[in-house]
Amino acid sequence: MMLAALGITPLTKLPLLLASPGLAWQVTIGATLFVQLACAGAASTTQRSIRQIVTTSTWLTSGARPVAAFLGSALGVWIGVRPVLTAGTLLLLVPLVVLACSPIRALR
Structure with a gap:
């Protein structure tokens, strides 16, 4: 969506370069301005959505x-450091498995 919107926007300036006096050109320029503003809205909305997803994830x-640091240290005191480090190490495999099983691998 963002690439299409950003690709179409420069094309909306072509009628300005070709325009002559007259009602037909005024309507054409008005229509292309509408398309330009729609593309700007689509690109902005997509950018904000991506930014929000990244910010929320971060x-x-x-x-x-x-x-996690508090819980890890509390568990380390309660059940021992080695079992907690082992569990923490195994938990680090969860993102790998989730990502490997997700459709994100197909994204280009």
Whole structure:
């Protein structure tokens, strides 16, 4: 969507270069301005959506670190350091498995 919108936008300027006086050109320029604004809205919305997804993901992963550090240290005191480190190491495999099984691998 974003690539299409950004690709169409320069084409909407062509009528300005070719325009002559007259109602037909005024309508043409008005129509291409409408398309340009629609493309700008589509590109902006897509960019904001991508930004929001990235920000939310970063917030969730960064925000979980202090909680995980507290829980890890508490569990280390309660059941021992080696079992907690082993569990933590195995938990690091979860993102790999989730990503490997997700459709994201097909994205280009």
